[in-house]
Amino acid sequence: MTLKSLLLGATATTCLASAGWAERGADGHVNLIYWQAPSIMNPYLTGGTKEREAASLVLEPLGRYNVAGEMVPFLAEEIPTVENGGVSDDLKSITWKIKPDLTWSDGSPFSANDVKFTAEYCMHPEGGCAQLAKFEGVESVEVVDDLTVTVHFAEPQPNPYGPFMGGQAPIIQAAQFADCLGAKAPECTDANFSPIGTGPFKVDEFRPNDVISLSANPNYRDPAKPRFATMTFKGGGDATAAGRAVLETGEFDYAWNLQLAPDVIANMEAAGKGVALSAFGTLVERIEINLTDPSPDLPEGERATAKHPHPILSDMRVREALSKAIDRELLVEIGYGKAGRATCNLVPAPAAYASDNTDCLEQDVEGAKALLEEAGWTDSNGDGIRDKDGKKLSLLFQTSTNAVRQDFQALIKQWWGEIGVETELRNISASVFFGGDPGSPDTFQKFYADVEMYANNFDGTDPQSYLASRTCNKAPRPESQWQGENINRYCDPAYDELIKELGRTADLGKRGEIAKKLNDMLTKDSYVILGLVDRGRVSARSNTLGGVELNTWDTELWNAADWYRIKE
């Protein structure tokens, strides 16, 4: 036996031994930095992502989505499906079996009553629960026995995984929140700041918008986990500073959501203290086209409603030309780098629902010009701007105030200029633009402009409700207080019909086909939505933090129990 093989053998045994000795808390302390600081630990009282992320260390749902977007059981024994009998054949109920012998971090046993209570808590009419949409259609939650709970729906639910799945709908302890139902929910400060959970960590101290101190949950179901004894979850600052703390100075182990210019991240990575991770979800930066006339000459109440079709953009050829003129690859390169992919779709993922629509990726200025000629838009007076019947081809392009979006606006304005379209740019503060105030003329729903750009995504992996928001009756209009997500005012009876069919279909393969068809109807068949960039998430971890799997389908901290310190 040579010295080398001896050494190798010795190393191997040490590795094995250390794996065998792995015990809770063996890896000491871990530091996380979220540049947006969490303000509360109860995901039911805030729609914010940062709070949901922080809460997921403590509170767990019955099942989560993994990195590939597949469902994996957490507190449940298995994911109920029609095949294993967990989902009834009429799709009106789903029965969850809970793992036996689970306990809360305070040592009390976890039971099906806690699950039922969670539903009551969120569905309380006065609670203002932010995750109410997850419980849509739930008629009742029935406790069958201590470890079995059945959710009954009023209508057949082809996707019954809304309640208790994923980071938005975790289980809270009935005993702790019993007096916090409805209007009392906000008054339970202690419970909202330090919820008792089943997750790998428990809250030691919560300082809103500043820092959370956590320690390993002594009653976590896997005695070897979590590997970290304590955790500091620091919030505040900005994305640059967070990236710097992980990638350049190495003070922190994990930084969330680094929305930075691609070259900035590359420079930070060069310091060699950590690596940037990226993963893609369903967030798509897109241009939405207004099919109604936003002209200020129209009376309020009729402006931008279906009563007046858009004088220019009602013609599909113009919409297609606008799409053809854009070089999406260049937009990605400038704006997002590693964190973006060019797309033409509204639903870019998961693979089962993503259409293979890639026609738009090639920029085609000549083709765009030809389309405009065909549509009758010519430059009759030689000023570089096309016109028709004395009307100039001029568009108002609005978006929220954000450096990348303003870069995109400038580029797109230039490309549209090349095909003879005049573009006026406008940007609006995000809190107003997305604020949804029916009294404000500047919201994205009211859409008092010709085209607008923003990003949106859908929760979880099923795009049904996301696609269903484009049916005729979801158009924002005065009667709906300008609420609704069909902001193009797109209205196609065939589309509405197909949405209904999707609602009746449970077979995953068929659902995929229908979803792709719906996506194509909005994108390449009608060009009312021009997908631009499929935006991923970039986070960073230090070189010594192991076990991180960046997940865009659930929270990024979904597997924090498995994180460990890489020994040098």
Added chain:
Amino acid sequence: MLTYTIRRLVLAIPTLLFISLVIFLLLELAPGDPMAEVPLTVPPEVKEKMRLALGLGEPTHIRFFKWMWQFFVIEPMVFADWLFGTDLAGGQQRVLSWQFRSPVMDVVVQRMPQTLWVVAMSYVVGVLIALPIGIYSAYRQYSLFDQAGTFITMVGYSVPPFFSGVLVIVIFSVQLGWLPSIYDTTLVVVDWATFKQQLMQMVMPVMVLALQTTAQISRFMRASMLDNLNQDYVRTARAKGLSEMTVVMVHVLRNSMIPVITVIALGVPQIFGGAIITEQIFKVNGLGQLLITAIQANDLPMVHTVTFMLAVLIVLFNIVADVLYGVLDPRIRYD
């Protein structure tokens, strides 16, 4: 003097009530929505319910009076309960933040230590550096020291903390690795090791902030000294054969300090406003960061309460400055 002080304090009450109303109305009229940060995936009906749960369904004037009641009656009761262990408040609703759903004052109290450590310390350090610089620059006007001092204070005045802060982080944290770039608010000083840690994390934010204070105060000090150095009484003092030290440090300095002290007093409320930019850069998460995040989240009760408390301090320290002026300068008497 006492009657003057009392009169000013009584007059401050309507001023403050008016300020409170103006702040409230400004916030009311400003565009923005507390639900704007909620992702678009949350349906509008749910958002509407969340708005109602925040109390936004009630008319404006009711909300204003509710805030007044909570701030001026319930919060002092809670404070008294905490002080004397009584139970006056009896669980009545306090001013609740929309972001945290917890009492605003609790968070403000939580933020006090780091703000006082960093921002107040920087003010003290800034003043301590500024006074000698100002005195010596004036005494040796147009000397090399004065020129250099003028140059440095001008730089201090004109370089914004978002530049100097990041610059020192890049030098001392990234390149040299001496100091932490992120302030640990959970650190409790119990022994020499933690004291050293506290010192290390305070150095950069304190110096960045102190640079600004130094620049401002040393200019005032210099100007005030120059005014006095040419006065007749200084010549008299020198003619009497007093030492230069006594002339400058006793006669001139005492008279020059009068306007400078009022300037220093007027600057104190700034400490409690926190230093929004510097706090963000070093992640100190004090009152400044609290205010800016509340503004971004449209957390109106929080913004209203914090800005109002600032207004109280500003009004108060204006009175303090006026009274001090009278105390220090025998020529000024209010009665």
